[in-house]
Amino acid sequence: MGETLDAHYHHHPCIIGTWHGQFMLLPIIKPSYLPADVMLARHRDAGIMAEALRHFDMQLIRGAGAAGRGKDRGGSHAYMAAVQALREGRSVGMTADVPGGEARRAGLGIVMVARQSQRPILPVAIATRRYLALNTWSRMTINLPYSGLGFAVGPIVRVPREASREDLERCRQEVEESLNWATAEAYRRAGADPTRATPGLRGASTEPGRRLKAYRTLTSLARPAAPLLLGLRARRGKEEPLRQNERLGQPKLPRPPGRLAWFHAASVGETNAILPLMAALAGERPSLSFLLTTGTVTSARLAAQRIGPRTIHQYAPLDVPEYVAGFLDHWRPDLAVFTESEIWPNLILGSSERGIPLVLVNGRMTKRSFRKWRRNPSFAVPLFSRFALVLAQNDSLARRFATLGAPKTVAAGNLKIDSPPPVVDGAELERLRPRLAGRPLLVAASTHDGEDQMVADAHRALAASLPGMCTIIAPRHPERGAAIAEMLRERGLKAARRSLGDLPERDSDIYVADTIGELGLLYKLAPVAFIGGSLVERGGQNPIEAVRLGAAVLVGPHWQNFADTYGALIDSRGAVVVHSAEELAKAAHRLLSDEAELAGMRGRADAALAAISGALPRTVEALLRYLPNEREGLARAS
Numbered sequence: 001m002g003e004t005l006d007a008h009y010h011h012h013p014c015i016i017g018t019w020h021g022q023f024m025l026l027p028i029i030k031p032s033y034l035p036a037d038v039m040l041a042r043h044r045d046a047g048i049m050a051e052a053l054r055h056f057d058m059q060l061i062r063g064a065g066a067a068g069r070g071k072d073r074g075g076s077h078a079y080m081a082a083v084q085a086l087r088e089g090r091s092v093g094m095t096a097d098v099p100g101g102e103a104r105r106a107g108l109g110i111v112m113v114a115r116q117s118q119r120p121i122l123p124v125a126i127a128t129r130r131y132l133a134l135n136t137w138s139r140m141t142i143n144l145p146y147s148g149l150g151f152a153v154g155p156i157v158r159v160p161r162e163a164s165r166e167d168l169e170r171c172r173q174e175v176e177e178s179l180n181w182a183t184a185e186a187y188r189r190a191g192a193d194p195t196r197a198t199p200g201l202r203g204a205s206t207e208p209g210r211r212l213k214a215y216r217t218l219t220s221l222a223r224p225a226a227p228l229l230l231g232l233r234a235r236r237g238k239e240e241p242l243r244q245n246e247r248l249g250q251p252k253l254p255r256p257p258g259r260l261a262w263f264h265a266a267s268v269g270e271t272n273a274i275l276p277l278m279a280a281l282a283g284e285r286p287s288l289s290f291l292l293t294t295g296t297v298t299s300a301r302l303a304a305q306r307i308g309p310r311t312i313h314q315y316a317p318l319d320v321p322e323y324v325a326g327f328l329d330h331w332r333p334d335l336a337v338f339t340e341s342e343i344w345p346n347l348i349l350g351s352s353e354r355g356i357p358l359v360l361v362n363g364r365m366t367k368r369s370f371r372k373w374r375r376n377p378s379f380a381v382p383l384f385s386r387f388a389l390v391l392a393q394n395d396s397l398a399r400r401f402a403t404l405g406a407p408k409t410v411a412a413g414n415l416k417i418d419s420p421p422p423v424v425d426g427a428e429l430e431r432l433r434p435r436l437a438g439r440p441l442l443v444a445a446s447t448h449d450g451e452d453q454m455v456a457d458a459h460r461a462l463a464a465s466l467p468g469m470c471t472i473i474a475p476r477h478p479e480r481g482a483a484i485a486e487m488l489r490e491r492g493l494k495a496a497r498r499s500l501g502d503l504p505e506r507d508s509d510i511y512v513a514d515t516i517g518e519l520g521l522l523y524k525l526a527p528v529a530f531i532g533g534s535l536v537e538r539g540g541q542n543p544i545e546a547v548r549l550g551a552a553v554l555v556g557p558h559w560q561n562f563a564d565t566y567g568a569l570i571d572s573r574g575a576v577v578v579h580s581a582e583e584l585a586k587a588a589h590r591l592l593s594d595e596a597e598l599a600g601m602r603g604r605a606d607a608a609l610a611a612i613s614g615a616l617p618r619t620v621e622a623l624l625r626y627l628p629n630e631r632e633g634l635a636r637a638s
Helices: 002-011 044-054 075-087 109-117 165-190 210-221 223-235 241-247 268-284 297-306 321-331 345-353 367-374 377-384 395-403 426-436 451-465 478-490 519-525 544-548 560-571 581-593 595-611 615-624
Strands: 015-018 036-040 059-062 091-095 121-128 131-133 141-143 149-153 260-264 289-294 311-315 335-339 358-363 387-392 409-411 441-447 470-475 495-497 510-512 528-531 552-555 575-577
Touching: 015 109, 015 165, 036 075, 059 075, 075 091, 075 109, 091 109, 109 121, 109 165, 121 141, 121 165, 149 165, 165 387, 210 223, 210 321, 210 345, 210 377, 223 241, 223 321, 241 311, 260 268, 268 289, 268 297, 268 335, 268 358, 268 615, 289 297, 297 311, 321 345, 345 358, 345 377, 358 395, 358 615, 367 377, 367 395, 387 395, 387 615, 395 409, 426 519, 441 451, 441 519, 441 581, 451 470, 451 478, 451 581, 470 478, 470 519, 478 495, 478 510, 519 544, 528 581, 544 595, 552 581, 552 595, 560 575, 560 595, 575 595, 581 595
Parallel strands: 015 091, 015 121, 036 059, 036 091, 260 289, 260 335, 289 311, 335 358, 358 387, 387 409, 441 470, 441 528, 470 510, 495 510, 528 552, 552 575
Antiparallel strands: 121 149, 131 141
């Protein structure tokens, strides 16, 4: 494989960077004519490597960084020797992570050598299909003979001579991301599962434990019941009968030629968030095809309306090993991108076993879910360690994923902030507006059981001082519509139900919008929106769509599931927190009675979201590293 570095000879002398424990085959891929030194630490294990490297005509530089231990491990000597070697025309091989530090986290040492020498960093990874992974901090890998071999070079990193502290940190992150991409790509090309070679939680195995094996067995045994389950769901309108083959891992559409990126989203909200991401990637990679899988009928309808010409929509297979195998073996994706908290064990393990790089975007996890995962490390670590990259919505969430074994986590922001508002049915909007013209309007969106009664009480208080007041209740679970209407009648309020085809009449007090996928329409109608799941302890619901469509937001005190968004809105006075029906009525009355206050709150909310946007370009940049441009060829991967 020595000739694979030939395309990069114009970078010589350069810094050949690898991850610790992944460099055993470096002498094999080095061309014989390319002089190179190798930096090794002074501990005994490195001494064994040093003796082996001497046989490959490679000079040794002994020393390593202190990894915050405050002791001299020869780092200063090694740094000066590496810079001198590069100035004399010899390339230098070194690990980016520091022995004794955090595995797969690039240190500043490699960056400082690059700045001082003004030579580029070439992130390199070599993998074999068969290997042994030792139980060391870095998962030291011993490559075995008679194996397929994979080699990859990540994007080149150059460090300016006058780099500031911020520039150095940016370059350090670039080295880290480039090496992670190269490592995942090398294992994919070797046809190997990188899990055993990926550092995870200390003391927790990355191999499936008894519970995870039991899950796989039980889901396989449950396979005969799957058609019956799908039939029941179809009768309730939750499945498309003519597309049930997709849920059984039996696609009818052919796989498109060339490279294919697979994106999986749960339902409408996640689909709406990743469609702009897919569109942006399509613009960057004109030859790339896309597969979008979702799990709900409404998300399938949204996909049908908005996917591009190079995208295929399919229902995700049920998480049964045999169905997953049929799905993956048919589509053979080059990259698998999951969204938010979609953790399906068989899908994840099946993808990893086939060498498909896995990325989680817009990652989020509630505290409750995190506690459950953390209590079961033998179940969690083998799953989260399979992800080459987790792009979390904030730093706190990134740490949660890292704790559960994800080898690389980045706080990239919330894609939903950058996504467009939901599509509004213009015909329905014009149909409803005359029915509600001149009436003060409040929409209570995504309400949960226990909140509808408080909304009804708030409506009574509002109607006492705002003639013609109408409140729209859109329950989170539309099947509760009948129960809500009955509760309202018992309270002496006249209700109309949208699911029955009713339209609001002049004497309708409350309009129950017990339908799916129409929140955008309701936000367009009502100037003020109460976002449910927040007066009861449900953690809140997403307020972004309401803000984007011009509704002023009211929310209860329980909004921790969307802490970043609500925090920004509340801090900027772009949302108001209410704790009771009385406070809800007072806040809504103030906004419905004062146009200037309403307009000011809308403006502050728009500004708050603008200030925390930017997740889309960051996510695009991260994913492009896993989808090298074919025209760049060996500039990104060999």
